[in-house]
Amino acid sequence: MKTLNVDLGERSYPIFIGEGLLGNPELITPYIAGQQVMVVTNETVAPLYLEKLKSSLIGFQVDEVILPDGERYKNSESIDLIYSELLKKRHNRKTTLIALGGGVVGDMCGFAAATYQRGVDFIQVPTTLLSQVDSSVGGKTGINHSLGKNMIGAFHQPKVVIADTDTLKTLPERELSAGIAEVIKYGLIRDEAFLSWIEDNMSDMLACNPEVLTKAIHESCRNKAEIVAEDELESGCRALLNLGHTFGHAIEAHQGYGNWLHGEAVGAGMIMAAYMSKELGWLDEVAFQRVSEVVESAKLPIKSPESMTKDDFISYMSLDKKNLDHRIRLVLLKSVGEAFITADYPQESFLKTLSDC
Amino acid sequence: MKTLNVDLGERSYPIFIGEGLLGNPELITPYIAGQQVMVVTNETVAPLYLEKLKSSLIGFQVDEVILPDGERYKNSESIDLIYSELLKKRHNRKTTLIALGGGVVGDMCGFAAATYQRGVDFIQVPTTLLSQVDSSVGGKTGINHSLGKNMIGAFHQPKVVIADTDTLKTLPERELSAGIAEVIKYGLIRDEAFLSWIEDNMSDMLACNPEVLTKAIHESCRNKAEIVAEDELESGCRALLNLGHTFGHAIEAHQGYGNWLHGEAVGAGMIMAAYMSKELGWLDEVAFQRVSEVVESAKLPIKSPESMTKDDFISYMSLDKKNLDHRIRLVLLKSVGEAFITADYPQESFLKTLSDC
Known part of the structure; x- marks a missing residue:
């Protein structure tokens, strides 16, 4: 098992990572302040891991909310189910919510914890690779509104994150690859040595080797x-984490959320960012090929959807065609392992990227 | 005009108090970070003060949400109206919400600000005495849930509070008295000198004298x-602010919310707390009479409702009659001007208070 401490002053917390962590009471009970626990999970994850988690919670009042599975349930109705269960079972301000599931469960459970009785404790037990490497760090919680994705939320840090690699054995292959997209992202934006390690260990990752x-x-x-320790509330460098995401979000929206997985869209989006970085002279052909190959080796798409035109990108990126002088801020690569944020680029390079990739 | 700085480190903010502040752009515009403003108000307050407020916001994109008036609309449907308006008018993370109204408007607007795009700025413009002396300080925001009052919320501090005494001229007399109940409370719990001043100036307060x-x-x-600076998240001394409230909430619930105003119930509740303090030997008869007289001089009720029995109190205080050994924490008076929190008292004194008052 490895331990990582997320350093956020009073809101610091540990992340435990490894095999067979889920049923271990020593990892979780020290982080439960009161006697009450509410596990929030979904219909897919509950049959696989709920009993195992509960076996580590002997002696507590343990209640549970099992939500339907899917991004389309990340809304105020689901949050209200959590509130209602907390109130019916008389959970007080010392209760602890536990998110058992992927990013959607974590976002909703975290938001319920941020707002129940003006804020109670919560613990993340992420069960997908994407949530283990991304949404369990950073304290972003929230839900979608019918008029916009992730528009309602709060920053609320967990007390502990328990990432059990055993849970990845039941993950569909596409979701594993989608998680690896974000792993690659960290290498590309700030850690070339990590990227080299990823390249060397890709097949073991895809084979779910627990040490790897x-x-x-x-x-x-x-x-x-x-990055989060430097910019907890996302006013500066935290935006580097959006490498590939501006292009990726347009792909997700165009295809309809859920058809391309988030990580798949980010994979293609990172290649678009690398392509544009090459167009602007930051990356040479070798560096661009390296980005393309590592994404491809993770079994991720390396091109945007066939059906998606330059104009589709423009419209999903909320650009007004009459006003193409406006530049949107993009995360690009200065080199492999160093990203930067810019709105200062010739529009032709941007449009060529949308056409070519 | 008087200015008070609420000292909460990075979240510190000023409160401006006085006559004719509402239309003054110099007091409000320095606290608006972006170009967008969303005023949240209700049907009663909007015709009286919305245009005046807007006259101080020239040059900004000013949008508005006018909610129905009343505690029963302090729910997730009203919050959703605010979110929808923010999204329809494309308010970004730099927007500022302005609460124009009493405590209900402030609580809802503050909660919407705490959760829109994970938190945006907000400004309080309280228009009732109760909200000027109570809910505009402390950062508590939230809504009711069908299963419990004030159960959903967040701590979120405003950027500035503007308390214009002119707005009290349109306040019904009963609501003015209800606000004075909380004014008296501050004297009773920690400021005997202020209580003396209140006693000397009660008639001027009731006559809406602006300096007073x-x-x-x-x-x-x-x-x-x-108090809030010492205990922002309510883990200790902040509970002193609940003097009269434990009894008062039972009265409000028994009568049906809105029939007795919150401040009226707190008025009678403070006398109950003083009576029990006398029973326990903390207050003498003279001190008890002093509490009773100042509450009465504010035209507040000094007895709980005729129709309410000891058993009613017990049931609304969520006490199990089979388990009367359990003591609820009460705020009592050690002397006039010094409150304390205790769960260590003989149950007979408590039950006698419920019967006698």
Whole structure:
């Protein structure tokens, strides 16, 4: 098992990463302040891991909310189910919520914890690679609104994160690859040595080798934690974490959320960012090929959807065609292992990227 | 005009108190970070003060949400109206929400600000005495849930509070008295000198004398701000602010919320706390009479409702009659001007208070 401490002053917390952590009471009970626990999970994860988690919670009042599975349930109705269960079971301000599941469960459980009785404790037990390397670090919680994705939320840090690599054995292959997209991202934006390690260990990651996954999760969380410690409320460098995401979000929106997985869209989006960085003279052909190959080796798409035109990108990026002088801020690569944020680039390079990739 | 600074480190903010502040752009515009403003108000307050407020916001994108008036609308549907308006008018993370109204508007607007795009700025423009002396200090925001009052919320501090005593001229007399209940409370719990001043100036307060109200609001906010600075997240001494509230909440619930105003129930509740303090030997008869007289002089009820029995109190205080050994924590008076929190008292004194008052 590896341990990583996320350093946020009073809100600091540890992340435990490794095999067989889920049923271990020694890892979780020291972080439960009161006698009450509410596990929030979904219909897919509950049959696999709920009993195992509960076996580590003997002696507590343990209640549970099992939500339907899917991003489309990340809304105020689901949050209200959590509130209602907390109130019916008379959970007080000392209760602890536990998120058992992927990013959607973590976002909702965290937001319920941020707002129940003006804020109670919560613990993250992420069960997908994407949530283990991304959403469990940083304290972003929230839900979608019918008029916008992730528009309602709060910053609320967990007391502890327990990332058990055993849970990845039941993950569909596409979701494993989608998680690896974010692992690659950390290498590309700030850690060339980690990227080399990823390249050397890709097949073991895809084969769910627990030691290799433990290291991949640890290094990803360490990189993210360093960025978040510097910019907790996302006013500066935290935006580097959006490498590939501006292009990726347009792909997700165009395809309809859930058709391309988030990580798949980010994979293609990172290649678009690398391509544009090459167009602008930052990356040479060798460096661009390196980005392309590592994404491809993770079994991720390396091109945007066939059906998606330059104009589709422009419209999903909320650009007004009459006003193409406006530049959106993009995360680009100065080199492999060093990203930067810019809105200062010739629009032709941007449009060529949308056409070519 | 008086200014009070609420000292909460990075979250510190000023409170401006006095006559004719509402239309003054110099007081409000320095606290608006972006170009967008969303005023949240209700149907009662909007016709009286919305245009005046907007006259101080020239040059900004000013949008508005006018909610129905009343505690029963302090729910997730109203919050959703605010979110929808923010999204429809494309308010970004630099927007500022302005609460124009009483405590209900302030609580809802503050909660919307705490959770829109994970937290945006907000400004309080309280228009009732109760909200000027109580809810505008302390950062508590939130809504009711169908299963419990004030159960959903967040701590979120405003950027500035503007308390214009002119707005109290349109306040119904009963609501003015209800606000004075909280003013008296600050004197009773920690400021005997302020209580003497209140006794000397009660008729001027009731007559809406602006200088006297300015001082009453300033001293109330100063007392509350000192307590909140010591205990922002309510883990200790902040509970002193609940003097009269444990009894008062039972009265409000028994009568149906809105029939007795919150401040009226607190008025009777403070006398119950004083009576029990006398029973326990902390207050003598003279001190008890002093409490009773100052509450009565504010035209507040000094007895709980005729129709309410001891058993009603017990049931609304969530006490199990089979388990009367359990003691609820009460705020009592050690002397006039010094409150304390205790769960260590003979149950007979408590039951006698419920019967006698």
